[in-house]
Amino acid sequence: MKNESLKLLLPLIAVGLCCGADWPQFRGPLTNNVATSDAPPSKVDQESIAWTADLEGRGASGPIIVGDKVFITSTTGFKQDQLHVMCFDVKTGKRLWERQFWATGRTQCHSKMCVATPTPASDGKRIFATFSSNDVVCLDLDGNLLWIRGLSHDFPNASNSLGMASSPVVVGETLIVPVENDDDSFTTGLDVKTGIARWKIKRPRVANWTSPAILKAAGDGETLVLLQSNDGVDAIYPETGETAWKYEEGAGRIPSTTVGDNVLYVPSKGLTALAPGSSSEPPKVLWSEQKLSPSTASPLFYQKRVYTVNRAGVLTCANPENGDVVWRLRLKGPFSATPIAAANHLYLVSEKGLLQVVQLGEEKGELTGEIDLKETILATPAIADNSLFLRSDKHLWKISSK
Amino acid sequence: MKRSRFLLCLMFLFSSLTTLQAYDVKQDIAQIKLVQKEGQGNLAASKAVKQLSQADASALIPILNSFEGANPLAVNWLRGAFETIAANAIKQNKLPVDQLEKFILDKSKNPRARRLAYETLIKVDPKAEDRLIPGMINDPSVTLRRDAVQRLIDEAKSLEKASKKDQAKKVYQQALSGATDDDQVKAIVKPLRTLGQKIDLQKHFGFLSDWMIVGPFDNSDKKGYDTVYAPEEKIDLTSKFEGKEGKVEWKSVNTEDDYGIFDIAKSISPYKGAVMYCTADFYSPEEQSLEIRLGTPNAWKIWVNGKLLFARNEYHRGMVLDQYSVPVTFKPGKNVILLKLCQNEQTESWAQRYQFQLRIARPSGTGVLSQKPESTTQLSP
Numbered sequence: 001m002k003n004e005s006l007k008l009l010l011p012l013i014a015v016g017l018c019c020g021a022d023w024p025q026f027r028g029p030l031t032n033n034v035a036t037s038d039a040p041p042s043k044v045d046q047e048s049i050a051w052t053a054d055l056e057g058r059g060a061s062g063p064i065i066v067g068d069k070v071f072i073t074s075t076t077g078f079k080q081d082q083l084h085v086m087c088f089d090v091k092t093g094k095r096l097w098e099r100q101f102w103a104t105g106r107t108q109c110h111s112k113m114c115v116a117t118p119t120p121a122s123d124g125k126r127i128f129a130t131f132s133s134n135d136v137v138c139l140d141l142d143g144n145l146l147w148i149r150g151l152s153h154d155f156p157n158a159s160n161s162l163g164m165a166s167s168p169v170v171v172g173e174t175l176i177v178p179v180e181n182d183d184d185s186f187t188t189g190l191d192v193k194t195g196i197a198r199w200k201i202k203r204p205r206v207a208n209w210t211s212p213a214i215l216k217a218a219g220d221g222e223t224l225v226l227l228q229s230n231d232g233v234d235a236i237y238p239e240t241g242e243t244a245w246k247y248e249e250g251a252g253r254i255p256s257t258t259v260g261d262n263v264l265y266v267p268s269k270g271l272t273a274l275a276p277g278s279s280s281e282p283p284k285v286l287w288s289e290q291k292l293s294p295s296t297a298s299p300l301f302y303q304k305r306v307y308t309v310n311r312a313g314v315l316t317c318a319n320p321e322n323g324d325v326v327w328r329l330r331l332k333g334p335f336s337a338t339p340i341a342a343a344n345h346l347y348l349v350s351e352k353g354l355l356q357v358v359q360l361g362e363e364k365g366e367l368t369g370e371i372d373l374k375e376t377i378l379a380t381p382a383i384a385d386n387s388l389f390l391r392s393d394k395h396l397w398k399i400s401s402k
Numbered sequence: 403m404k405r406s407r408f409l410l411c412l413m414f415l416f417s418s419l420t421t422l423q424a425y426d427v428k429q430d431i432a433q434i435k436l437v438q439k440e441g442q443g444n445l446a447a448s449k450a451v452k453q454l455s456q457a458d459a460s461a462l463i464p465i466l467n468s469f470e471g472a473n474p475l476a477v478n479w480l481r482g483a484f485e486t487i488a489a490n491a492i493k494q495n496k497l498p499v500d501q502l503e504k505f506i507l508d509k510s511k512n513p514r515a516r517r518l519a520y521e522t523l524i525k526v527d528p529k530a531e532d533r534l535i536p537g538m539i540n541d542p543s544v545t546l547r548r549d550a551v552q553r554l555i556d557e558a559k560s561l562e563k564a565s566k567k568d569q570a571k572k573v574y575q576q577a578l579s580g581a582t583d584d585d586q587v588k589a590i591v592k593p594l595r596t597l598g599q600k601i602d603l604q605k606h607f608g609f610l611s612d613w614m615i616v617g618p619f620d621n622s623d624k625k626g627y628d629t630v631y632a633p634e635e636k637i638d639l640t641s642k643f644e645g646k647e648g649k650v651e652w653k654s655v656n657t658e659d660d661y662g663i664f665d666i667a668k669s670i671s672p673y674k675g676a677v678m679y680c681t682a683d684f685y686s687p688e689e690q691s692l693e694i695r696l697g698t699p700n701a702w703k704i705w706v707n708g709k710l711l712f713a714r715n716e717y718h719r720g721m722v723l724d725q726y727s728v729p730v731t732f733k734p735g736k737n738v739i740l741l742k743l744c745q746n747e748q749t750e751s752w753a754q755r756y757q758f759q760l761r762i763a764r765p766s767g768t769g770v771l772s773q774k775p776e777s778t779t780q781l782s783p
Contacts, residue, residue, distance in 0.1 A: 078548060078583045099485050102514065104474045108725055135478075143489075145451050145482025147444050150475050154439040156712070161719035182716040194448065196441035207719065 023065045023382035023389075026119035026167035027338060031213045032258050033300045035383035039343035041401040044357050044369040050387060050400040051093030057084060058393050059116035060336070061167075065090060065384035066122045069141060070398075072391055073129050075115040081107045083115070085129045085137060090385050093398060097143035103133035105152025109163030112378075118211075119167040119380070121175065123192055128175050132164040136177060138195060147195035151177065157184035165209040169225060171238035174198055176225050180208035187212075187227055189241050199241030204229045210256040215276060218262055224276075226264065228257045233266055233283075235276065245277030249285070255294040255338075260301025263320065267294050271308060273320065289323030292316060295335070297348075302341040303360065309335050309348065315358065317365060329365040331356050336378040340388075347388055353377045355390065355399070373397060427461045430454035431468045434479045447479055454483040459491040463501050466519055469512035481518060488522045497526055506534060506546075513543035513766070520546060539580040544766050551580045555589050562593060571597045578606070582767035584723050607723075608769025609662025609761040610682045610739070614639055615655050618676035620646040621744050626677040627701055627715055633679040634705075637738060646676060659759075661723060663697075666743070667756040675747040676756075681740045684762060685774040686732040692770055694739070697725040698758040701744040706730050707737055717746045718753045724767075 027033045041048050057076035064071050070088040075081070081103040087096045107115045109132055120129040126146060129137045134151035152158050158179045166178040174189040180203045188200040208229050215224040215235060224235040224244050233247040251257070252267035259265070263286065264274040270290035277283035292299070294308040301307075306320045313333025317326045332354050339348045345368070346358040353373035358365045375392035382389040388399040433450035437443040454461065465484045469477055491497045502519045505511055523530050531549075538550035554577035561570035571594065578590045578601070591601050604611050619631045632643050639652045657664040666678055694704060694711070699721040703713040712728045745756045762770045 077545065078585065097489065099482060101478045101481060102474070104478070106726075108720070108722060110720065137478075139482075144455055144486055145479065147441075147448050148475065148478050148482065149441060149444075150478075153474060157714060161716060161721075161725060182719065183714060190441075194441065194444045196444055205715075 021384055022067065022122070022124065023063075023384045024124065025064060025121035025169055026062060026211050027213075027256075027258070027298065027380060028340065028383070030216060030259070031169060031211070032260060033298065033338055033340045033380075034302055035340070035342035038383050038386050040345075040347065040383055040386060040388045041399065042343065042345050042357060042359060042368055044355065044371050044399060046371060047402055048371060048399045050398040052398075053088050053093040053095065053396040055086070055391065055394055055396055057082070057116070058114040059391060060114050060165075060378040061116045061391075062119040062337075062379040063382045063389040063391055063396060064120050064122055064127075065382055065389065066124060066127070066141060069096065070382075070389055070396065071120055071122070071127050071129075072396055073116040073118075073120055073131065074393070075103075075107070075131065079103075079107050080109070080115045081133070083129070083131050083133070083135060083137070085120070085127065085139060085143075087141075087143060088396060090398075093396070099137075099139060099143050099145070101135065101137055101148065103131065104135055104150035105133035105156075106159045106161075107133050108159075108161050113163035113165060115163070117163060117165040117378075121168045121170045123170045126192060128168055128170060128192070130168050130177060132160075134158055134164060134179055136168075136175075136190065136195065138175075138192070146193075149190065149195045151179050151188070155179075155184050155186070158186065159183070160207045162207060165211075167211040169212045169214055171214060171223060171225060174238045176212050176238060178203070178208070178210075178212060178227065180204070180206075180229060182207050187241070189238060198239070201236070201241045203227070204231045206230045206253070208253045210251075210253060213257045213259055213264075215259050215262075215264070226257050226259070228266065229253070232268065233257055233264065233274070235283075244279055245281070245283055247274055247277070247283045252294075254296050255298040258299050258301055260306070260320065261304075263301070265299045265301055265306055265320075267299065271299055271306070271323065273306075273323065286321075287323040289318070291325060292318055292323060297335045298338040300339050300341060300346070302346070303344070305360070307339060307346065309333065309339060313350070315339070315346070315348065315365060317360075326362075327364045329358060329367070331358075331367070337380045340381055340383060342383050347381060347383075349373075349377050349381060349390055351376060351378060353392060355381075355388070371399065427454060427457050427464055430457075430483075431465060431480065434483070435468065435472050435476045437473070437476045437479055439475070447476075451479055451483050455486040457483075457487055459487060459494075459496045459498055461487055462491070462498060462522075463505060466505055466511070466515040469515035477514060484518060484522075492526060497522070499523060499527060503530065503534070509542055513541075513546070517543050517545050539576065541580075542766060544582065547580050547766075548583055548586065551577050551583075551586050554580075555586065558590075558593070567597055571599060575599070582763075582769075603660040604662050605771065606769055607662070607761050608763055608771055609759060610684070610772075611658070611662055611664075612654070612656045613664060613680045613682050614652045615666075615670070615678055615680045616643065616645075616650050616652045617678035618646045618650070618671075618673045619643075619678075620675065621677045622675040622747065624701075624715075624744070624746055626675075627703075627744050629677075631677060631679070633681075633740065634742065637681055637740060639681075646673075652681075662759040662761060663757055664759070665757040666745075667754060672754060673745055673756060676745045678743050678745075678756075679740060680743065680758070681738060682760075683772070684732060684737045684739060685772045686734055686737060687773045688734050689731060690770075691729065691731050693763050693765060694728045694730050695724045695726070695761050695763050696728065696741075696758065697721045697723055697760075698743060699755045700758070701746070702758070703742040704728060705740040707733065717744075718748065718755070721755065721757070721759075723759065724761075724763075727763075
């Protein structure tokens, strides 16, 4: 019965996963950092800035794009307890609307973090904005409030004194919100229409800043959501929160698992490539390679290659079949934002605000352009409208071809 | 005759519509205020907020009034509707600015509602800031007061720069009377002390500085967090206990730190895998709802008059002022606070802190002192 029901839901799930050229959540449509149909500029300079919009407060959350609108979050106030959701016009950068709410959970964060660190998500009709205070706000695309939840208000020990950073993902009718911390640690699946929990599962009691990844079904298989923690990776059914299979060899708590060609690249023992498991079979470890250990930025799989950026700012390109290094390129780091890819290029923005574009080749990567935005940027950029969208605390930029 | 009948019908219709809208607004607000934890009431509230958001500007003041008695979740729902209506009213140039200003100036109204009204008003009337904020220095709204304090800090700095030290001192003193946010307090206290003013920051913030403490008890493998040691069962300051390292007994300790930090590791011993119990009394002249505000990098439990208020099993993720705010209702007279503080066995340099700071404050952040006149805190005889 369950499988039958899920088969009926597959078209809906497909709709949830494929929002055309939108960038509807952290790390893009498939949470793999890749834009499939957009081509941002391959050579960039200061003249590539199509528009700049002013922002208030603080935010390390990335922009998301749905249709002709860009959505972004930030927080203001001495205690950073005023939560903002803002909407801008993709073409002009004009602010279309802004809504504010008050945090109902704790807002304490490490000085490098901030309350608006999780990137919002969208199912194409609704915007789901989450914050370190574990407040979850659901608005329609015009800024009308649909529902709001206060997960730390409901579960007061669900918090982290360094701040919560995990971004939610939406699959079909379920918004998956990780609230993983040292005390009351859980992940919950909220009904997108009401905000009421469809399920809530206990998670390892240790602070965790990773974000879920989507393992899209091959053929008629079921789409799974990957929850990474100190213990490893749990693949869960988004409708029920039930576990499909587990990888139990431990994993990092900052960079997140990414998926490419039905292989998981897990920040574990450096980097571990994993073939998905099933309810009867555990996942199979294909290889592990310490040299590919990612720092804060998540790994990237693109055009049959896997990429990581280390603490020193070195971009490493590796063979996804065995983890062997193919080429390395020293960039100007450090990086908090995850690299993103489109049209045979990687786009990396350093913490100091230097956007670097790398053209990919078989034997080497080549830096083809850079723009110094001169502001601290921790957020992963977005790609849509053949452009890049980046944000600092102060500004949102659109970078396009001239 | 026919014409007057027509007009009468029209008036009746208009009056009915107005009544209907007023009724709907009231009903929608009431529905939204039923929202509870874990999404209870969300379905009905979603419908209500959608309907309410379409109301005209006449719904703005009723929504602000409804903040009173609404839980923090409902307040956010109400704010969502308010902002949508206000945005439309601004576009149509129909924002009821006079009513908003009257609402802001009425200190009996909900502080958050007043702040929201203020932020909405200054979108169309930026000059309202100069008109309203200077009178907010002792306002019940934390954020309106903060803005008023900031104006005084800026004024005092200018006076200081102009070498008008006595005037600067007076303005800084006035600013301190309203300051509760630590960044502002620091910005005031440093120049005031330079100008020769003595300031008791412990008193300003309401820190408890005198404690009785006993321990260590065993917290190897973090097992002490859930172990009920004798002080949890009964506080008898004359008792002796079998501790982790032999017999232990209550001893009096205090701190002179500006921010009430009592450092167990430095002042007593850098215990590892340890539980310490700390107790202090707080005298209240009447029953009052306040907050215990605690900062600690260690795991903790807290009881007031024998009742467990909150517990947090987290180690070494930082310590800041007001890290945790725990609501508490104090009874008239003596109230006994018991804090259980657990240190783990981690060996990293950043995991060696064993300390806490605890103050009593109003929800607005203003420190509240124990009312026994001899000192800020008095221990039981």
